[in-house]
Amino acid sequence: MRYSGFRVFTQGLSGNRGWRPAWRRPEPKPAYDIIIIGGGGHGLSTAYYLAKKHGLKNIAVLEKGYLGSGNIGRNTTIVRANYFLPGNSEFYSHSLKLWEGLEGELNYNVMHSQRGLINLFHSDGQRDAFARRGNAMLAQGDDAILLDREGVREKLPYLDFEQTRYPIYGGLYHPRGGSARHDAVAWGYARGADQLGVDLIQNCEVTGIDIENGKVTGVQTTRGAIKAKKVAMVAAGRSSQVAAMAGMRLPIESHVLQAFVTEGLKPVIDHVVSFGMGHFYISQSDKGGLVFGGDLDFYASYAARGNLPMVEHVMEAGMTLMPMIGRARVLRSWGGIMDMSPDGSPIIDKTHIDGLYVNCGWNYGGFKAVPASGWCLAHLMATDAPHPVAARFRLDRFRTGRGLMDEEGTGSQHNLH
Amino acid sequence: MRIPCPCCGPRDRREFTYYGASDYLDRPAEGADLEAWDNYLHLRDNPAGVTRDLWYHDPCQAWLEVTRNTVTHEILSAHPVSEVSA
């Protein structure tokens, strides 16, 4: 069923009785050509592009919970292309272009809103670093404008410009940055993949990966054994457990990242604002809630909830930056399990096992990557060659030390990103 | 989360700095091959469940090996690294 304004109108007139489920609930078949482990954003977009762009059939996505139950439904939805290093730069640039055509491509309203992202800076040194980043963004073909203090004041008059700890010197404005509705991205890709014949199998946990003579032959699941010629591990925070089923150790540590949302308010924050020095960022959802978060709790965790010190830290940073939000009431907070890589950059690669692929290491930035990650993993699985914009996301870069992409410049070490 | 420091007793998590998995105690010998260094620096079991990792207690400057559960955040024990045989 195609969605359109006209259909919303006619359905409205006929009591909305004509809507159908957006995807099937198939039983798993005994064998597929391709199995994707993980029905998050990356798994679903991979399946979609395998079917759509490479014309492949006979694909299944296996999801242990329900579609969108992982990080894809827990993130704070920032979409941007303000990366700096070769490797990341072209990849996120490509992803933003895919975002810009996504709703038409999927015939699904993912509420992608390019409301502009402003990263604040608070010193001369930081200004220089941001000018350099802005130039890199322009060089990669994206947009960036360096705002001085008055330029920021014009857009964000509600900030506390007088605070003495981190006085606001200006901001790097990325007009094409913004946000999107996270669940809708999962649902849109799920519906698109289903319509192209992909089997989306929920409540199906992969418990083993079958390997014979160095080649993958299928998976064991809570709904029985399923054969496959190719298997991709796309399990985000659970990547280490899935890779262990293939006897692999990954360069990944799983950490919890928290987020918060307030009650719905009238429109008050028009952009996505990030306050790096205070570890705080915020935007307002279309429903009116202020959506905000900060840094990792900074210890390995699978608890999907954080600890109070980080809650306090995030609230303090928010109050430092924009005291006006002090009266808003926080409705909910939650945590998601992040697949942290040592250099803070992702991995999209083959493994040493024939037919087994890995997609992980998205850290706290994998939502914006959903379109390009699926696009590139699909390319790799269909053609057996890395896509040019993801060619540097190699698994072996940690072993060899070649091609590390430490975007934050803090060092390629587990506890530093 | 409170961590029982053997010197100072149970202390707030904010007094501690996290370093990572206790794999860091297994430093390869000089001349070890790439795989050994990769295991030491990067590759992790990253268990969902009981793990051992390294925490530094800022007030008393002790490095601790903490045994804890990554799913429940329960702390099972903490020992000074100097007493742990790698």
Ligand SMILES: Cc1cc2nc3c(=O)[nH]c(=O)nc-3n(C[C@H](O)[C@H](O)[C@H](O)COP(=O)(O)OP(=O)(O)OC[C@H]3O[C@@H](n4cnc5c(N)ncnc54)[C@H](O)[C@@H]3O)c2cc1C
């Ligand atoms: C609080 C928070 C804020 C964030 N903010 C942003 C942001 O503003 N911008 C941004 O770009 N990114 C952000 N991120 C990061 C982003 O959400 C993730 O990097 C991204 O969603 C991860 O990829 P995914 O969608 O495929 O993961 P997931 O949705 O977690 O998908 C993985 C799936 O694999 C399934 N799975 C695991 N093990 C198995 C198994 N054995 N068998 C079957 N299925 C299995 C899981 O159930 C899960 O559904 C944020 C994350 C969090 C938690």
Ligand SMILES: [Zn+2]
């Ligand atoms: Zn102590």
